[in-house]
Amino acid sequence: MARHFSLSGFPEWLPEQRLVEQHVLSTLQQTFELHGFSGIETRAVEPVSQLLSKGETSKEIYLLSRLQAEAGSDDAELGLHFDLTVPLARYVVENAGRLMFPFKRYQIQKVWRGERPQDGRFREFVQADVDVVGQDTLSQHHDMELPLVMVDALSKLPIPAVVVRASNRKVAQGFYEAIGLTDVEGALRAIDKLDKIGEKAVSEILVAEGATPEQARQALALAQIQGADASVADRVLALGARSELLDEGLHELVSLIEGAGELMPGAIMADLKIARGLDYYTGTVYESTMIGHEDLGSVCSGGRYDSLATDGKKTYPGVGLSIGVSRVLARVLGTPLVETSRKVPTAVLVAVMDEEHRRASDVAAMKLRARGIATEVSPSAAKFGKQIRYADRRGIPYVWFPGSPDSVKDIRSGDQVDADAGVWMPPLEDLTPTVRKLP
CATH class of the missing domain: 3.40.50.800 (Anticodon-binding domain)
Structure with missing residues (x-):
């Protein structure tokens, strides 16, 4: 008789729970296609060098190799993908001659991350991504299109209402440079931890990485600004820092918030503590939380990346968001927040x-x-x-x-x-x- 081994971080749903998952996946697929996105699927593995090229993710990557792999063989340095954006970059470059741009794709697949399993965090989980990728240029209006697609999709799921919060890396970077912070990427990563560890701990990280106490205070003051209209820009400028990059970021952020407000009032709000830890984001960034379940963290996130994909001659900028499907399911099934009319498909x-x-x-x-x-x-x-x-x-x-x-x-x-x-x-x-x- 086979012995059962339980592996934490690798969810396996019961049949009636799987019905909920299938309903969620089907609803997402239908909504993405309703907005004109085409479905693709990429391989589960990528060269480790490719996975390591897009940020500090080395501790999260699961390596994949044959037990009898020979040194120097093609599968000697492969890793399971930790998101669907890095594979998308490779896919776009390899198929650029056969794709129509802007390329609108959705992708619903499993990904793997070597994180410590906890509430809503798994080592194997399903993500659902939507992205628009351009060739050399990509219109700024897609920064508003993508979160509204996600708002539409999330509103159709049997889950609590979701609030999408947006910021812009140009605002933060321009502000940090204007106040004299030299380690911009380090500051962004520290601010990205604000909800998890609090202001005092973030301030200590900033100072430890070279900021003065006053610079840390100003960075935290920027992160506290929230709003749903153009007054957000006024409050940022009232902090006294100015730069060309800061002004550019504020213009993009206000255009996003006001434009989204006209189409879906209240769907998106500005929150300048949103930074996103991955290095490839260059402009707008997004995070989303379920109302009443903020302790779960972000259930949908993403942003703008102007230089993620390139073949050396052409650059493929994009913007996209990703729903952590397994994270959402774990909460709605575990609480529970949903029910099925029956446990089996049989009528x-x-x-x-x-x-x-x-x-x-x-x-x-x-x-x-x-x-x-x-x-x-x-x-x-x-x-x-x-x-x-x-x-x-x-x-x-x-x-x-x-x-x-x-x-x-x-x-x-x-x-x-x-x-x-x-x-x-x-x-x-x-x-x-x-x-x-x-x-």
Whole structure:
């Protein structure tokens, strides 16, 4: 008998939980395609050198190799991808001659990170990404398009409302340079930890990395600014620092907030403590939290990257966001915040009178399946009462009885009517399991 080993950080859902996951994934796919995004899938592995080229992620990468791999072989230095953006950069460069730009893609796949498993954080998890990639240039209006796509997608899921918060790396970088901070990337990484470790700890990190106490205070003052209109820019400028890069970033941020506010009021707000730790972001950055579940952290994040992908001749700027599907599912399933109408896809159980007549039950099931009705045949020819209880335990709403004529029973109401397997249809709400948000 095989021994069971539990590995933390590698979620495995029960069948009824998997129904919720499939509903979420299907809803995301439909919404992304509604906005004109095409689906792709990239390989699970990349050369380690490629994975290491996009930021400080060396501690997160899972290496992949054969037990008998020879030194210098092609698979000697491969790693599992830790996000879907780095593979996208490689995919765009390799297929640039066959893609139409701007290239609008969505991608729903598993990724792997060697993080310490905890609430909402896994070592293997599903991400759902949407990105727009241009060739040499990419219009700034896509910075507003992408978060609104995500707002639309998230609003259709059976989860609490999500608030999208945005900032701009140009604002932070321009401000830091204007006040004399030299380690801009270090400051961004420190500010990115503000919600996790608090102002005092962030200030200590900034000072330890070369900032003066006054510079640390000013950096934290910038990070405290939030708002949903152009007044955000006024409050930044009131801090007294000015630079060309700062002005450019503020213009982009205000355009985003005001434009989004016209299309989806309240969908996006400015929050200048959003920094994003990965090095490839160059402009707008986003993070999102579920209302009432802020302790879970960001469930959807991303940003603008103007130089992530290049072939040496052409540059492919982009902007994108990613939903941590497994993180969201862990919370809504664990609390729980959702429920399914039944635990199995099956809508109809075909009863078996006795084993000699099982073929008649199989024929009825085949007719029902041919018309798109999920059907299974009773595993035993027990008394009809036991077969009905079997259906009830599995949440199957209908039991079919072969005969002359056939009949079908709604075991919830007890109603039973004569029926023809080539014509009968259950109500639409019973055809497939439904998922709803609990009050």
